[in-house]
Amino acid sequence: MTTPAYDVVAIGNAIVDVLSQADDAFITETGMTKGSMQLMFSPAEADALYAKMGPGIEASGGSAANTVAAIAALGGRAGFIGQVADDQLGEVFAHDIRAAGVTFTTATRDGEPTTARCLIFVTPDGQRTMNTFLGASQFLPASALDNEMIASGAILYLEGYLWDPEEPRQAMRAAIEVARKAGRKVAFTLSDVFCISRHGGDFRDLMAKGLIDIMFANENEILALMEVEDFETAVAAAAAQVPVLVVTRSEKGAIAIANGERVACGAEPIEKVVDTTGAGDLFAAGFLTGQAQGRSLEQSLRLGAICAAEIISHYGARPMCDMQALVAEKLG
Template sequence: MATVDLFAIGNALIDQEFKVSDDFLLQQNLQKGTMQLTDGDSQAHLYNKLKETQLYKGQASGGSAANTTVAFTALGGTAFYGCRVGNDDLGKIYLDGLNDAGIQTAEKSVSEGVTGTCMVLVSPDSERTMHTYLGITAELTDQQIDFTALKTAEWLYIEGYLSTSDSARQAVKQARQIARENNVKIALTLSDPAMVQYARAGLDELLDDGVDLLFCNQQEALMYTETDNIEQALAKLQLKSKYTVITLSSEGALISDTEHSFQVPGRQVTAVDANGAGDAFAGAFLYALNQGESLKAATELAVLISSEVVSQFGPRLDIKSYATLLESFQKECA
């Protein structure tokens, strides 16, 4: 296995995207803007309702950390993704998609079971609400992850959605130990307000004694720190991370290095689908930081990439689009 810049661990999910009305979310008792875990039968029932009454937009390989890894690799980095898929057609589609994007995976990621799926419901204001059946990824353990490349990586990246799984948290604990022993920097994303609300103890375990880089959005930051303004939230998060990035939707992002903080403005775009925007932001930010760019430049690139993701349906851009955007960004900065 070749050396990689980024070693990521996360859930493997196939997204089914629908454009839905706010009334539909209310009728189905779904909390807008969050992720809700469910079982296979309940998701199948919802899927049938969606197909009957809402607009189907297509299928895409998803998973928060996977989306981040795709952005990171498409911009020019190298990456490995540790996950668990079933030995079914969706599992093959999922891993083939990552490999086609240049991301390394391990054969041991495939095991008996059903690959996880996520119903991504995009409301008229472009907000995404997710109804997730984890399938076999709910049982992700260290046995499905080849940690070889982690020992020489630059970054370990952990998604907060893993906070709901006892076995996944144990795998992350092992990954954190390997990272610390080999001077690999650790980044983590809180992932979703629902993780903060319902899996707070799991997030605390993933964060452990702190990380080098923490990603979250404004709602997650306020909820996790139990504060009512972003400045107080940032002050508390600084105790957990060397660098903290709080995304502010169309307003850009707030960044801190424990001593200083600053805000980078957002870009004016027509928002279509917020699914995957935060993931793309993290991937672009990590890529730029790994290339030696300043925090400001890394944030500006991340804002550019994530705003393009928001402007279309689906959690990822066409692979070639990332490089095109990077080239235009570099010309503007020259």
């Protein structure tokens, strides 16, 4: 097996985020479920909701893209595979991810629909409610995969959000096969309870077949995935099927179980939670970077917590400080 050229290669939705502040009344009036992600199925629907937004901040996003951007900020070698349209938002996304130090070579898609966008409403308590139009990202075909990049990555990282459309689902299955043949690890993030409600059977099948090496979930997601109501029961059931299980628990910190070893870490203290957008994405970035650097399970969890705390202290899902300096200060 050759030495990996990348620490992590991720496949995910290539999305431009639009963030705006909103109060709880607005969330209720527009029929949104606070703290969740819901899909918008047409440009007209996205335009109508966008028209109701207050002043916003535009920034490249997407769950897996946020993760690899942070890995690059931490000094890691990262690549990303995701599809944008040949339009202005597509140019914005491509520029941003490359400027972050991530290799991005996926060809643009001609014609409709437009590049994906996510309208994010942040309430005063820092909770984010997301409304996503998947646009061009949901048509990522297996033919667009950079198989050489995938085979050159120590870890292939997949996001559950992209499992919903049929075409990228097949692309992700093909990518798993490429990574497996190259002797690489596969990491998977469950992304949202919404994804599990639609594709939990597929996710459990991947685990049962031994195709997932590292699984990321939050507390609600692990309960939904294992179809139980008790947290410890869910964790035990999932940990028996994957070599590494990582579960985040918001202010209660996180746990990781690897080959029978269980460790935990507390949440990193911050003065104020401003915006929880990207918290899980950045936690995954920290944990995966820790593993790539040969750190212990406990140190990798702590690195994830440090990254998550940085991202929830400001608006947006991309780091706004020198991440390597931050980690050196807090973890050494």
